[in-house]
Amino acid sequence: MENPIKGRVWIFGADIDTDVIIPGKYLRTKDMQVFASHAMEGIDPEFAKNVKAGDIIVAGNNFGCGSSREQAPLALKYAGVACVVAKSFARIFFRNAINVGLPLMEADVECQEGDEIEVDLLNGEVSVQDKGTFEGNKLPDFLLEILTDGGLVAHRKKLQSQEMKKEN
Amino acid sequence: MGTISEKIFSRAAGTEAKANDFVLADVDYAMAHDGTSVLAVNAFKEMEVEKVWDPERIVIPFDHIAPANNETAASLQHEIRDWIKEQQIPNFYEVGEGICHQVLPENGFALPGKLVVGADSHSCTYGAFGAFATGVGATDMAEIFATGKLWFRVPESIRMTVEGELGEGVYAKDLTLYLIGKTGIAGATYKAVEFYGPAISRLSVSGRMTLCNMAIEMGAKSGIVPPDGKTFEFLKNREAEPFDPVYADPAAEYAQEVCYDAGDIEPQLACPHQVDNVKPVGELEGTHVDQVFIGTCTNGRLEDLEVAAGILKGKKVAVRTIVIPASRSTLLAAIENGTMQTLLKAGVTLSTPGCGPCLGAHQGVLGEGEVCVSTANRNFRGRMGKGGFIYLASPATAAASALSGEITDPRKV
Numbered sequence: 001m002e003n004p005i006k007g008r009v010w011i012f013g014a015d016i017d018t019d020v021i022i023p024g025k026y027l028r029t030k031d032m033q034v035f036a037s038h039a040m041e042g043i044d045p046e047f048a049k050n051v052k053a054g055d056i057i058v059a060g061n062n063f064g065c066g067s068s069r070e071q072a073p074l075a076l077k078y079a080g081v082a083c084v085v086a087k088s089f090a091r092i093f094f095r096n097a098i099n100v101g102l103p104l105m106e107a108d109v110e111c112q113e114g115d116e117i118e119v120d121l122l123n124g125e126v127s128v129q130d131k132g133t134f135e136g137n138k139l140p141d142f143l144l145e146i147l148t149d150g151g152l153v154a155h156r157k158k159l160q161s162q163e164m165k166k167e168n
Numbered sequence: 169m170g171t172i173s174e175k176i177f178s179r180a181a182g183t184e185a186k187a188n189d190f191v192l193a194d195v196d197y198a199m200a201h202d203g204t205s206v207l208a209v210n211a212f213k214e215m216e217v218e219k220v221w222d223p224e225r226i227v228i229p230f231d232h233i234a235p236a237n238n239e240t241a242a243s244l245q246h247e248i249r250d251w252i253k254e255q256q257i258p259n260f261y262e263v264g265e266g267i268c269h270q271v272l273p274e275n276g277f278a279l280p281g282k283l284v285v286g287a288d289s290h291s292c293t294y295g296a297f298g299a300f301a302t303g304v305g306a307t308d309m310a311e312i313f314a315t316g317k318l319w320f321r322v323p324e325s326i327r328m329t330v331e332g333e334l335g336e337g338v339y340a341k342d343l344t345l346y347l348i349g350k351t352g353i354a355g356a357t358y359k360a361v362e363f364y365g366p367a368i369s370r371l372s373v374s375g376r377m378t379l380c381n382m383a384i385e386m387g388a389k390s391g392i393v394p395p396d397g398k399t400f401e402f403l404k405n406r407e408a409e410p411f412d413p414v415y416a417d418p419a420a421e422y423a424q425e426v427c428y429d430a431g432d433i434e435p436q437l438a439c440p441h442q443v444d445n446v447k448p449v450g451e452l453e454g455t456h457v458d459q460v461f462i463g464t465c466t467n468g469r470l471e472d473l474e475v476a477a478g479i480l481k482g483k484k485v486a487v488r489t490i491v492i493p494a495s496r497s498t499l500l501a502a503i504e505n506g507t508m509q510t511l512l513k514a515g516v517t518l519s520t521p522g523c524g525p526c527l528g529a530h531q532g533v534l535g536e537g538e539v540c541v542s543t544a545n546r547n548f549r550g551r552m553g554k555g556g557f558i559y560l561a562s563p564a565t566a567a568a569s570a571l572s573g574e575i576t577d578p579r580k581v
Contacts, residue, residue: 020549099308153214
């Protein structure tokens, strides 16, 4: 995991739900590019076309509310979103993002669409050019470790191989 | 000294757990359906773990796109069936058995005091039986498949009391929508809600399932009704294993205590496009309706179909009306007691027990600009089809609206 994460901002409001992040009709596939090509379609049909690798989403409260679909953080990740910063997250989206290796942070950040910002996950801070530094909620160390490993699958594999080494 | 959640997590984690503690807990039952099991099984395979932790504790119903609507869905379901056989998971429920949140309670997996985790956000339904039940995503489910354990932050709890009695024509769904309107879509985020009071005690098991089903729509991690005689009566001869009911201690600490009066509640609807956009039916009467949908894990049970049949008996629906029983046993019971005949004679369309059009994949999605009165639990933009408008309501309001083709107060029919 890269840290800090520098990128250009996309602004979204409060209560962005999983039905707008990735509508239900696109879920039945394992092709990540399908999810990516419809990311945020319900609220901004042009988003998937215009988002650039490394961009950062900054949103209001309750980001990712609604269903448990892991395709929501996957859609954002494979569309190129490097990190999501929101005032708060719906809890299942929060878990899913960490599990699929999409960095995120709870923070109330003052910035505008197109601003360049820097998210420092290890220190729980977000810096906005000309506007200063905003303190966020630093993730607990065990979640940072899952993110650093690249998500829960990679983390589980690491733990398994450590256990096997111990047994040998 | 704890809330129901603190006590269940203390048992499941084998350590005294207080609100906001991070714990690693043993999961009693794990559920994934045809939708979420695809990514969960994928992640499980990538983890390179050979066998699931305990095949008897995994439950997989096929309900979301059941029967499959195209080759892709069919092939993905085929893969999951193969994996289920390979892992020797006995609790597999095929297409047509019903919606996961109906199938688990009917088969005794939703039990007081248990920790039940589902790869579906409405898994909080099982709180109606005094379980701590919550939803997770696919990779978390893979982790449970592999280890039987998952990390949790023990939630703070809200104590929500409902005094009084619901009036005539006012149902559990109206109460539920009212409480969501009061709490807000994120009002209970990260928290568990414990429900108390005479209006809750009076609810049938079916009504409590409606209530707990929608706890997530106020952001809650879990909604829990303390088990009582009605709970135990329902569970008799169904329970998958012995259980110990868990109740809050008198000195339990709550993040918030709120109290409402059921007598204040009229039939309610959640208006497009957010579940907490709740209004009493009086403010919406006359709104044009294109489709009515009665079913889902929120309101597809026998009691719900009976209420709808009571309103539609001897009459004809004015707009297309889709009825989907929550399970095969619901459908059978509705056939046996004549409810289904009444509904079909009134002109409704019947589909396979399962999720139907709720998630916008098949069996009755909306066209651009169309309006649906639905007994489901979500009305987000685009959920049942791009450009559709969804009003969430009780089966009574839905049936009354089906008769007139516009939003109608069921007390006036």
